[in-house]
Every structure is written in structure tokens, then in C-alpha cells.
Amino acid sequence: MTLFKGAFRHLGLVALTVMALPAATALAEELNIYNWGEYINPAVLQKFEEETKIKVNLSTYSSNEEMLAKIQGGATGYDIVFPSVHMQDIMAKLDLLEKTNINTYEGFKNIDPQFLRAKSDPNGEYCLPYAFGTVGILYNRKVLGKDIIGWKDLIETVKAKNLKFTLLDDMREVLGVGLMLNGHAVNSTDPGELQQAADTVIAMKPYVAAFTYDSRPMVQSGDIAAAHFFVGAMIDVFGNPKDLGYVIPEEGATMYQEDMCILKSAPNKDNALKFMQFYTKPEIAALNVSQQTNGTANVPARQLTPDNIKNSTEINPTDETMKRLQIFEDLGAGLRQFDRAWTKVKTAQ
Structure with missing residues (x-):
């Protein structure tokens, strides 16, 4: 589904793919974390090690599918994973997740209930909302000559000025734009609606420089006018607010959310639960967000972040904006309809 998304949400770096940890290396006072590339502040892991004397080993993946394939392929050394909400539901169906009862822990009161989005875990008995x-x-x-408010505004501007922008090389995200521009839900599997979405994206192609994740440097340099990208790019906006901006389109946008889950096969379940409890602390979630520029479900943590993050409605959308956001669901067999539409988009001249 969303290849490399986690790696590029925050710092735009390519995720490392690390081999599974041999079960023999899993010692009593270790914790083996398997996360998206660059999706956790190393200072968080260091603080956990200092407080608990538990050694943390971090391995990374670049997509939900890569992580699931590794787990299903027999990797037994991992304790904690960070699936997107729809992948958590898939893993729950496959009986891969441990029930932690994290919702009974005192720190769970800090979690905004609206982020209990997994259909398989509506009460937070298994996983902890991590980041969104x-x-x-x-x-x-500077290139566009204006601020923009959404997709239609961008497209009209680049057409008038003969400029280029990029789209993510991501089937669900790109077709999601086409669906939203036509007033449809991003999880629609209706063939007619997907056909319409594909045609909408194809109409953009003369102004699309590339389908890519490597667009941030091109926007910074002015080689392209804009890029379809994750809110983690706010790190660039903070660095050059005069020239750069990030907008949640008025037509709507997708949102992502990852949750922290303990695997049923985890060799260090007690240590994994300690880490999950540790992450409910507002100061720890805030430390992570300060480096990631993602949103957090930990409500008091938001007030502990630097002012530029705390006051950013791009990172912390208003309630009104939240109503315009849609999150991907597991489509099951319906994903084949997306595959057909995506092939049409990519092969159209």
C-alpha cells in the first residue's frame, strides 16, 4: 500500500531495512523495537535506557507491508511494532498482537479518545496511539507568487504560470486526491468513482514533474512549485518560513496514524509493556514530537512542545479541519479496483 511513507513523513530520509534479530540475542533486559525509518527520536530511547537499564535495539522498515511480511515470514526477535491503523486491523485478524490492557494504565488518561481508530481495538486494550x-x-x-489553499488553487496557478509540481509515488494517496477532488471517500472501491479519480489525476499529468518521495529538496530549491507531501515537511517550513508553506487542502486530505503494539511472539513482553507505559508520559511524547513534527494523541504533551510546533495548525489541526481528514481502511479484495485505476494513471501519456 504505502511504500516508504513512514520514512518520509518527518525528515524525508530513506528508511533502513534491517534483518530480523535472531531469537537467541533476545536477553531478559533487552527490548527490540521495529519501527518506520526515522520515526522515533533517539533521545526517547536513550531516556528509557537510562531510567530502566533495559537495552533498546532499534530496527527499521519502510512500509506496513514490509513489516508484516517480515513478521509473517517467521521473524521472532521483535517486541514492538508501529502499524498504521488499517494494518493494525489486519494484524489483529491474523492474531499477531498481544492484548496489553494499556487502557487500564494511569497514563492512558492522557490519550485523546478520538485517536482510538482501530476497528479491532476501539477501547485501546491492545495498542497505544503513537503519532499522526x-x-x-x-x-x-516565491515560485508560485502566492499562498495556496488547496488542490484546485494549485492546479490553476501552475497552469497559468507553466510550472510543475510532484505527486507521491503512492497508489492510495494519489487516487485519494482524485477521489476527494470529486467529492468521494478515499476508501471508495466503486469502479465508477475510481475511474473518475484516475481521469482527474491523468488530467494533472502535464504539470506533474514526477511521482516521487524525493521532492522536498526540489521545492526548497524552486525547481518545482509544490509537492504532494507529509506534514513532516513542516521542518522545512520552520527553516525557511519566508519562502515555504504547507497547506492542508480545502478539498480535504488524508491523515495517517500509527499505533504502538506488542507482538504476540515478543520475547520481552514485560519490557515492551514498560516502554508502552513510559510513552504515555507527556514529557516523553513531547520530546518525540519536538524532533518529528508529527501530531500526538497525548493531549498534555502538546503543551510541552516548542512554540512553533504547539502553535502550528498544520501539525495540530483545528477541530474543523479534522472533519475534513480521512484515514485509510483495509479494503480487502476491493484493493484490486485501486490497482486497475493506478495502472491507468501510471501508463497514461
């Missing part, structure tokens, strides 16, 4: 964000438009206002 939006997928919008990073743009160079």
Missing part, C-alpha cells in the same frame, strides 16, 4: 499527521501540499510561495 496529514498529507497535504508543501509549496514554494
Whole structure:
């Protein structure tokens, strides 16, 4: 589904793919974390080690599918994983997740209930909401000559000025844009609606420089006017607010959310639960967000982040904006309809 998404949400770096840890290396006072690339502040892991004397081993993956394939392929050394909400539901169906009762822990009171989004875990008995964000438009206002408010505004502007922008090389995200521009839900599997979405994206292609994740440097340099990208690009906006902007399109946007889950096969379940409890502390969630520029479900943590993050409505959308956000669901067999539409988009001249 969403290849490399986690790796590029925050710092735009390519995720490392690390081999599974041999079960023999899993010692009593170790914790083996398997996370998206660059999706956790190393300072968080260091603090946990200092407080608990538990050694943390971090391995990374670049997509939900890569992580699931590794677990299903027999990797037994991992304790904690960070699936997106729809992948958590898939893993629950496959009986891969441990029931932790984290919702009974005192720190769970800090979690905003609206982020208990997994259909398989509506009360938070298994996993802890970890981080969330939006997928919008990073743009160079110097090149565009203006601020933009959404997709239609961007497209009209690049057409008038003969400019280029990029789209993510991601089937669900790109077709999601096409669906939203036509007033449809991003999880629609209706063939007619997907056909319409594909045609909408194909109409953009003369102004699309590439389908890519490597667009941030091109926006910064002005080589392209804008890029379909994750809110983690706010790190660039903070660095050059005069020239760069990020907008959650007025037509709507997708949001992502990852949750922290303990695997049923985890060799260090007690240590994994200690880490999950540790992460409910507002100061720890805030430390992570300060480096990631993602949103957090930990409500008091938001007030502990630096002012530029705390006051950013791009990172912390208003309630009104939240109503315009949609999150991907597991489509099951319906995903084949997306495959057909995506093939049409990519092969159209």
C-alpha cells in the first residue's frame, strides 16, 4: 500500500531495512523495537535506557507491508511494532498482537479518545496511539507568487504560470486526491468513482514533474512549485518560513496514524509493556514530537512542545479541519479496483 511513507513523513530520509534479530540475542533486559525509518527520536530511547537499564535495539522498515511480511515470514526477535491503523486491523485478524490492557494504565488518561481508530481495538486494550499527521501540499510561495489553499488553487496557478509540481509515488494517496477532488471517500472501491479519480489525476499529468518521495529538496530549491507531501515537511517550513508553506487542502486530505503494539511472539513482553507505559508520559511524547513534527494523541504533551510546533495548525489541526481528514481502511479484495485505476494513471501519456 504505502511504500516508504513512514520514512518520509518527518525528515524525508530513506528508511533502513534491517534483518530480523535472531531469537537467541533476545536477553531478559533487552527490548527490540521495529519501527518506520526515522520515526522515533533517539533521545526517547536513550531516556528509557537510562531510567530502566533495559537495552533498546532499534530496527527499521519502510512500509506496513514490509513489516508484516517480515513478521509473517517467521521473524521472532521483535517486541514492538508501529502499524498504521488499517494494518493494525489486519494484524489483529491474523492474531499477531498481544492484548496489553494499556487502557487500564494511569497514563492512558492522557490519550485523546478520538485517536482510538482501530476497528479491532476501539477501547485501546491492545495498542497505544503513537503519532499522526496529514498529507497535504508543501509549496514554494516565491515560485508560485502566492499562498495556496488547496488542490484546485494549485492546479490553476501552475497552469497559468507553466510550472510543475510532484505527486507521491503512492497508489492510495494519489487516487485519494482524485477521489476527494470529486467529492468521494478515499476508501471508495466503486469502479465508477475510481475511474473518475484516475481521469482527474491523468488530467494533472502535464504539470506533474514526477511521482516521487524525493521532492522536498526540489521545492526548497524552486525547481518545482509544490509537492504532494507529509506534514513532516513542516521542518522545512520552520527553516525557511519566508519562502515555504504547507497547506492542508480545502478539498480535504488524508491523515495517517500509527499505533504502538506488542507482538504476540515478543520475547520481552514485560519490557515492551514498560516502554508502552513510559510513552504515555507527556514529557516523553513531547520530546518525540519536538524532533518529528508529527501530531500526538497525548493531549498534555502538546503543551510541552516548542512554540512553533504547539502553535502550528498544520501539525495540530483545528477541530474543523479534522472533519475534513480521512484515514485509510483495509479494503480487502476491493484493493484490486485501486490497482486497475493506478495502472491507468501510471501508463497514461
